Amino acid sequence: MTAQDQTSFKARAGAALADTTLKLAIDRTTGTAERKRAAALAGFPEFEAARARGAAIKDHVIANLDHYLETFERNATAAGAKVHWAATAEEACDIVVRLCREADAKHVTRSKSMLGEEIHLPDALATAGIERVETDLAEHIIQLAGEHPSHIIWPAMHRTREQVAVLFNADHKPPPDAEDPASMVQSARRVLREKFLSADVGISGANFLVADTGATCTVTNEGNAELTTTPPRVHIVTAGIEKLVPTTAHAFALLRLLVRSATGGELTQYTTFHCGPKRPGDADGPEEMHIVLVDNGRSRMIKDEFREMLRCIRCGACMNHCVVYRQIGGHAYGGTYPGPMGAVLTPVLDGLKQSRDLPFACTMNGRCAEVCPVRIPLPTLLRAWRVRSWEEGLEKAPMRAGLGLWATLARRPGLYRLASAIAVRTLRVLGRSGWIRSLPLAGGWTEHRDLPAPAGGTFMERYKAERAKGDSR
Incomplete structure (x- = not known):
């Protein structure tokens, strides 16, 4: 659990339920997301067939993960990237910090990455004395607020426009010209532009890892990932080993599901494949590219009843439609991942004893499974944690x-x-x-x-x- 989460789930949920401003912010975002997803699927009659294919792709990769990991490493290395392996969150952070120090980095930019949050990379960089600048607009907001993400797609969805204006007026020099969204976005652009161009290292996540080319794929709406990965001399990717797909065609098959489920669009504004560092004749790009492949409990999941959770493509649809999440928001869950998918993953990452309340924070209405683009049976997995809780004697007398x-x-x-x-x-x-x-x-x-x-x-x-x-x- 993160430092913010020393109180009980019941206490955090109680505080969230009493926060009327939080409820307003959640309703604004999740309500819009639900409507846009419904409209996107209405124009995509192949959705159910695409879901079946998406689940099959992920299951195939999970069943043959060792093969695809070796294939990816071989092809990424051939493209000029350096691949590093991390069994735990601590190992992953140590690798990233070492690479930053080897690059003599005093200042790094980072595009949004839930894997980075999972391994507590921001804390590791701060401990190492390395300045970190979050380049995603929502991540920039919560960095100013000293908070953690409350949603995997919209990290600052718990913040209202009015609260963001207060943060920007206090931090941005000069402050925004006005408190309307366009003026505040322009203010963030002014502040971040200098950071983009002066960073020693850029750190990103990856939505997909393409085995047959060794490429990594990022999906953003702002272009901040491209500015994070291209100008700096060194590009570091941190990604979970389950992000693998066999080919670029498989990546696009999953992108059709990811974008519609996450934002209700057909494609995001920026879908970028990075394949190795800058080559002779390239106009731009990093001189070095490092890819840190992180296990952190994923291999263990392959062997147990939570294997299907490895299908997750991090779209956020389950939480947008969850009646519990829409009442209490993301921070009440206490871990890196909120909502139904977080209630399954947090016990894997933090241990069931520390997070046993989460599988019980569910009405079992099945809405999350209905909207999951890769057909993860989330209620079944939550019931499995409840069974384990009973078998391990964690229930109170x-x-x-x-x-x-x-x-x-x-x-x-x-x-x-x-x-x-x-x-x-x-x-x-x-x-x-x-x-x-x-x-x-x-x-x-x-x-x-x-x-x-x-x-x-x-x-x-x-x-x-x-x-x-x-x-x-």
């Missing part, structure tokens, strides 16, 4: 006792029907005007909402009554 009592009743139909009848009648007594405002042992529910009182008897009692009516007719 009252929960285990309560489930034990329920299991005892469920195995004895007569006793279960008796207990149900008593419970229904008790709840009807506690109800007022059809609602129960406070209920012992269910404070987590009635603290924020009323519980509907039972309308009649138990299910079996009402079933028998309906059958009796039918027989009498």
Whole structure:
């Protein structure tokens, strides 16, 4: 867990629910994303077939990961890049810091990369005394605010336009000419342009790693990745090993899914393939290109029930449609990745004991699986973490006792029907005007909402009554 996340999930979620400005910011962004995605898919009748192909591509790569890793390393090296291997987040950070020091870098630019956030690269660079400048506009905003991303596509989606204006007026010299979006974007461009052109090293992530060419692919809407990777003398890529695809054609097949699911477009403004450093005769490009391939628990996932999570192409659709995320935002989840995909990945990265609340922060309505462009069965994976939590004895004593009592009743139909009848009648007594405002042992529910009182008897009692009516007719 990151330094911001020492409080419990319940406390973070409670604070988020009380933040009306946060709710406004979330609604603005996720609502727009949901509508644009729906419109994009309405004009893309091949979507279901494309989803099936996307899932098949990712499953094929995962099943043959060793082959494609070796192929990628061989072709990337032939193109002039240097490939480095990191088993853990710490190893990955050590490699990047060493490369920056070898380049005598005092100042580096970085384009948006969730892998970089996952391995805590910003903290490692700061500890090494290397100035880091985030070049994505949203990342620039949260760097000024001293925060972590709250969404994997829109890192600053928890910030309103009015809050951004305050940050820019305090930091930008000169401040923006006005507080409208166009003026603030122009102000950020002025501030960042000098940083782009003076950086010693540029650090990027990769949306895809193309095995048969050794190329890396970045997808952005602002062009900041190209300015991060091209002017500096050294370009460093950090990428998870699951980002591999066999060929450029496979990358484009997944791009058709990624962009529509993430932003509702057909293509982003900038889709760039980097294949090695600058060659003789090239007009521009880095003199050195380094690619750091990061495992950080991914190999372990291949062997267990969370293997399908490695299909993820980081589009953010699951969180845009998640009823929980849209109430509490990303920071409440406490890890690098928020929303449903984060609830699956964070226990892998941080351990189930530290993050066991996340798999339970789900209504299991299945909306995330419905919109996932590569058909990841997220509710099934979340249930798998719940099973592990039980098997590892992480549930609190009252929960285990309560489930034990329920299991005892469920195995004895007569006793279960008796207990149900008593419970229904008790709840009807506690109800007022059809609602129960406070209920012992269910404070987590009635603290924020009323519980509907039972309308009649138990299910079996009402079933028998309906059958009796039918027989009498």
